[in-house]
Amino acid sequence: MDNQKIHMNGGDGPNSYANNSEYQKQLVGYSKIVMTELIEQELDVGIINPDCSPFCVADFGCSVGANTYLAVQNIIEAVETKYKSNEQDQENPQLQVPEFLVFFNDLVQNDFNTLFNYIHGNEPNYFTTGIPGSFYGRVFPKAFLHFAHSSMSLLYLSRIPEEVLDRKSAAWNKGRIHYSCSGAAKEVEAAYSNQFRKDIQAFLDARAQELVPGGLMAIITLTILDGVLPSDSPMALNFTILGSCLQDMANMGIMSEEKLDSFNLPYYYTSPMELETLIKTHGCFDIVRFEKLPTPLRQVVIDVQTAVLSMRVVTEQLFQQHFGKDITEELFQRYTEKLDSHPVLKDDKYRTDASYFVFLKRKTETSKPGS
Amino acid sequence: MDNQKIHMNGGDGPNSYANNSEYQKQLVGYSKIVMTELIEQELDVGIINPDCSPFCVADFGCSVGANTYLAVQNIIEAVETKYKSNEQDQENPQLQVPEFLVFFNDLVQNDFNTLFNYIHGNEPNYFTTGIPGSFYGRVFPKAFLHFAHSSMSLLYLSRIPEEVLDRKSAAWNKGRIHYSCSGAAKEVEAAYSNQFRKDIQAFLDARAQELVPGGLMAIITLTILDGVLPSDSPMALNFTILGSCLQDMANMGIMSEEKLDSFNLPYYYTSPMELETLIKTHGCFDIVRFEKLPTPLRQVVIDVQTAVLSMRVVTEQLFQQHFGKDITEELFQRYTEKLDSHPVLKDDKYRTDASYFVFLKRKTETSKPGS
Numbered sequence: 001m002d003n004q005k006i007h008m009n010g011g012d013g014p015n016s017y018a019n020n021s022e023y024q025k026q027l028v029g030y031s032k033i034v035m036t037e038l039i040e041q042e043l044d045v046g047i048i049n050p051d052c053s054p055f056c057v058a059d060f061g062c063s064v065g066a067n068t069y070l071a072v073q074n075i076i077e078a079v080e081t082k083y084k085s086n087e088q089d090q091e092n093p094q095l096q097v098p099e100f101l102v103f104f105n106d107l108v109q110n111d112f113n114t115l116f117n118y119i120h121g122n123e124p125n126y127f128t129t130g131i132p133g134s135f136y137g138r139v140f141p142k143a144f145l146h147f148a149h150s151s152m153s154l155l156y157l158s159r160i161p162e163e164v165l166d167r168k169s170a171a172w173n174k175g176r177i178h179y180s181c182s183g184a185a186k187e188v189e190a191a192y193s194n195q196f197r198k199d200i201q202a203f204l205d206a207r208a209q210e211l212v213p214g215g216l217m218a219i220i221t222l223t224i225l226d227g228v229l230p231s232d233s234p235m236a237l238n239f240t241i242l243g244s245c246l247q248d249m250a251n252m253g254i255m256s257e258e259k260l261d262s263f264n265l266p267y268y269y270t271s272p273m274e275l276e277t278l279i280k281t282h283g284c285f286d287i288v289r290f291e292k293l294p295t296p297l298r299q300v301v302i303d304v305q306t307a308v309l310s311m312r313v314v315t316e317q318l319f320q321q322h323f324g325k326d327i328t329e330e331l332f333q334r335y336t337e338k339l340d341s342h343p344v345l346k347d348d349k350y351r352t353d354a355s356y357f358v359f360l361k362r363k364t365e366t367s368k369p370g371s
Numbered sequence: 372m373d374n375q376k377i378h379m380n381g382g383d384g385p386n387s388y389a390n391n392s393e394y395q396k397q398l399v400g401y402s403k404i405v406m407t408e409l410i411e412q413e414l415d416v417g418i419i420n421p422d423c424s425p426f427c428v429a430d431f432g433c434s435v436g437a438n439t440y441l442a443v444q445n446i447i448e449a450v451e452t453k454y455k456s457n458e459q460d461q462e463n464p465q466l467q468v469p470e471f472l473v474f475f476n477d478l479v480q481n482d483f484n485t486l487f488n489y490i491h492g493n494e495p496n497y498f499t500t501g502i503p504g505s506f507y508g509r510v511f512p513k514a515f516l517h518f519a520h521s522s523m524s525l526l527y528l529s530r531i532p533e534e535v536l537d538r539k540s541a542a543w544n545k546g547r548i549h550y551s552c553s554g555a556a557k558e559v560e561a562a563y564s565n566q567f568r569k570d571i572q573a574f575l576d577a578r579a580q581e582l583v584p585g586g587l588m589a590i591i592t593l594t595i596l597d598g599v600l601p602s603d604s605p606m607a608l609n610f611t612i613l614g615s616c617l618q619d620m621a622n623m624g625i626m627s628e629e630k631l632d633s634f635n636l637p638y639y640y641t642s643p644m645e646l647e648t649l650i651k652t653h654g655c656f657d658i659v660r661f662e663k664l665p666t667p668l669r670q671v672v673i674d675v676q677t678a679v680l681s682m683r684v685v686t687e688q689l690f691q692q693h694f695g696k697d698i699t700e701e702l703f704q705r706y707t708e709k710l711d712s713h714p715v716l717k718d719d720k721y722r723t724d725a726s727y728f729v730f731l732k733r734k735t736e737t738s739k740p741g742s
Contacts, residue, residue, distance in 0.1 A: 054512035099512040108491045116503040131500040132487040141425035141470040
């Protein structure tokens with residue numbers, strides 16, 4: 001199963017990602033202060049050649065709505081501030097605040113029409129483009145970008161590992177929809193982890209080529225804390241409940257058992273240690289900062305409808321692509337009922353996830369992979 | 372009336388621009404040979420700085436579908452050929468075929484989702500982006516583009532001239548939907564022509580800033596031949612018939628007389644002489660070629676359904692925005708009936724329009740407007 005079609009719910013209606021991504025928005029907010037500080041500290045204003053280049057920013061996995069706009073706004077303000085303070089430096093009078101060209105990237109199935117309408121409605125002070133394509137491959141020319149950003153996108157694998165769907169494999173995940181679901185074999189997690197390692201490597205390879213030497217990259221991603229078993233994470237509980245709803249529907253004959261067995265969710269929650277190791281091993285980026293972000297408020301005080309919608313806007317397209325458009329109303333109705341009676345929303349012991357902010361700088365003296 | 376919302380019918384259904392733009396496609400085909408020849412002759416391979424820039428191409432007013440893809444393909448093939456022949460020149464061994472970054476531009480209301488799906492399905496050998504915004508203003512950073520292309524887009528005015536809708540003005544176009552319609556005052560044409568002059572100036576101002584010195588631009592546009600009265604053009608007949616259908620509907624009470632009087636179509640058909648004069652007067656571009664293209668075959672042997680669909684895909688959004696979504700089925704049904712009994716489709720004397728191919732080069736020694 002190739003997951004090149006993962007995308008959030010489009011449009012701006014009640015079930016859209018644009019209107020149900022408060023959690024992700026808070027993370028962007030938390031990262032603003034540290035990102036501003038690090039841009040001031042790390043950005044070399046000389047990385048652009050003002051004769052032939054604007055300052056190019058890309059948001060990888062932008063989806064639709066306010067979050068990508070806010071993240072980009074934060075970056076541009078910080079970069080402008082840095083150039084303005086540099087303008088006053090009389091020793092380098094030639095460096096003015098550059099023009100900005102911003103690229104919003106997501107898979108080709110993303111709702112770019114709604115995104116463009118939103119961005120234009122805010123009359124941004126930069127040139128706006130959309131760039132469709134998987135960020136696990138090259139989407140930009142070489143040495144073109146000055147700043148890359150990606151928030152809550154690297155947890156989407158490029159594909160479901162094949163062995164998870166292979167009944168002859170020890171990693172076959174029969175009757176479950178994720179490696180974190182109750183009862184999944186260790187081999188399932190290993191297969192997911194292996195796919196994540198390949199994907200991160202591909203992501204860093206591509207960005208290493210696309211960023212200029214000295215270019216910066218900010219990543220926000222959701223992790224499960226070091227040492228926590230996947231089955232003890234809040235995702236595990238959510239996905240186990242979702243999976244049991246699907247199993248109920250299979251038992252009622254709404255879908256076949258085979259159909260259910262051939263479905264797994266393409267999400268992987270790395271641990272801080274795993275992610276840091278993969279970046280260090282890759283070798284093209286210096287880790288300038290690697291820190292835990294505060295827990296979004298919404299996770300602490302949450303109601304069941306909000307929880308269901310947050311899940312629905314990111315997963316619904318996947319269920320529809322596999323099981324057909326007709327099943328999702330019933331699926332999320334069942335999910336709402338089961339979730340409402342479950343302690344996952346209220347109990348602190350399930351708070352084993354945490355979002356991390358990672359700030360990287362493209363090294364200048366390593367060889368470029370793939371080039 | 373601000374016409375920032377002009378766009379072709381989106382999607383890829385039976386009433387889409389993507390499936391009803393054979394006329395425009397033939398023009399792109401005709402221009403291929405001359406464009407290839409002129410790129411070989413005029414392109415200075417040294418206009419890109421390979422250290423910090425890919426070769427950047429933009430199609431202004433791209434709409435949706437195969438035509439923009441084909442136009443870009445023709446440009447890239449010709450540029451690649453030029454660089455390849457240059458590679459074999461042992462005196463400049465450093466110049467290799469560059470990477471290409473292509474920007475598809477149209478108004479924010481354009482159906483970029485369908486466009487991206489089409490382009491990606493063709494697995495292009497360049498990096499693809501969409502850049503939303505009116506080409507009558509800046510959409511790119513300064514000195515960023517190397518090749519600009521625009522086919523059949525400059526006939527869309529940025530707005531309806533105000534006086535055309537002003538009952539106190541001599542240019543008030545009461546009961547008609549276009550300056551070419553039978554009985555329109557001379558002042559109406561003058562108001563449209565004046566708006567066109569401002570728009571072309573704005574277009575050339577913006578492109579003069581966005582193109583690097585030596586950058587190239589190819590324009591295809593539809594003209595009415597020098598000396599022909601607007602009312603003797605095929606557009607005049609089409610728009611007069613369309614207008615009479617609307618008048619019939621107003622008479623039946625389907626819409627008010629006031630609603631009809633407040634509507635005009637934002638198309639202007641320049642003459643070859645007018646266009647050439649405006650470009651020369653502007654002063655930032657050398658005219659390398661200015662030539663008439665063959666008449667697309669479809670215009671010679673045409674059936675009424677094809678003619679109606681070709682009109683519908685480019686005008687329907689304008690009618691819907693002004694009169695509401697419900698009227699267009701009836702409008703185009705009436706138009707089909709009237710057009711079928713009219714000689715415009717068969718008579719040679721109405722062939723007073725012609726498409727022109729214009730190839731420009733950004734001068735290197737003039738001042739940049741607005742900079």
